[in-house]
Amino acid sequence: MRVLGRHYLLELWGCNEKIGDEAEVRDAVEEAVDAAQVTLLGDVHTHKFNPHGVSAMAIIAESHISVHTWPEYGYAAVDVYTCGEDARPEKALEVFKRRFSPERMEVHEIKRGILV
Amino acid sequence: MRVLGRHYLLELWGCNEKIGDEAEVRDAVEEAVDAAQVTLLGDVHTHKFNPHGVSAMAIIAESHISVHTWPEYGYAAVDVYTCGEDARPEKALEVFKRRFSPERMEVHEIKRGILV
Numbered sequence: 501m502r503v504l505g506r507h508y509l510l511e512l513w514g515c516n517e518k519i520g521d522e523a524e525v526r527d528a529v530e531e532a533v534d535a536a537q538v539t540l541l542g543d544v545h546t547h548k549f550n551p552h553g554v555s556a557m558a559i560i561a562e563s564h565i566s567v568h569t570w571p572e573y574g575y576a577a578v579d580v581y582t583c584g585e586d587a588r589p590e591k592a593l594e595v596f597k598r599r600f601s602p603e604r605m606e607v608h609e610i611k612r613g614i615l616v
Numbered sequence: 617m618r619v620l621g622r623h624y625l626l627e628l629w630g631c632n633e634k635i636g637d638e639a640e641v642r643d644a645v646e647e648a649v650d651a652a653q654v655t656l657l658g659d660v661h662t663h664k665f666n667p668h669g670v671s672a673m674a675i676i677a678e679s680h681i682s683v684h685t686w687p688e689y690g691y692a693a694v695d696v697y698t699c700g701e702d703a704r705p706e707k708a709l710e711v712f713k714r715r716f717s718p719e720r721m722e723v724h725e726i727k728r729g730i731l732v
Contacts, residue, residue, distance in 0.1 A: 504689070505684070505693060507625070509623070509726060541671075542661065545661070547675060547677075549677070557680060559661055559673050561665070563671070563693075564673060564684075566682075568679050568680075568697075573729070575620065577623075577679075577728045577729060581684075612625070612693045613627065613686065613691050613693060
């Protein structure tokens, strides 16, 4: 069985205050790109919402990494979606766990593009 | 039970040739943004790969819409992730189905940020 992509969906609860800081979220995504050994296309795009919340998105040659945060709930939704054998998406997950210090973390892995 | 986000993951197989055309994919994402009644932040970002494949990404106030295509397999992976009660993500799904004409379509709905 060959799979085109691995898509990790992270549900992070009880995160620290960094998830409300646009620069911190951007730094986390940039470190995650490096850690996963993937290729960033363009810049990491970020948006700060009023009054709460940050979105960040990296388009990578291997698919994408995204973060959407709800600081008022201590919650962040992170997606790490990579294709190819060389990417190390699990290393990206470690970056978000270390930086945002969630009290609780759920990880779902969805295989995308299963070739049978 | 309150849910912060609804995340639809589409697996489209047997798509038409439009999935290999950067402008067509961009148009599809732009129409999907309108159909879902969500707010685009900035432009739809696209990338054409050599020799095959297109990625497109819309950061929206309600989270994101992404498309990654493998024309050599007739395959497209589409994500429609929205938060809030006003978004109509199911309308975006219809746009991709109509434009890419997949022979087979799987849809997974993942609830993100379940508040209990």
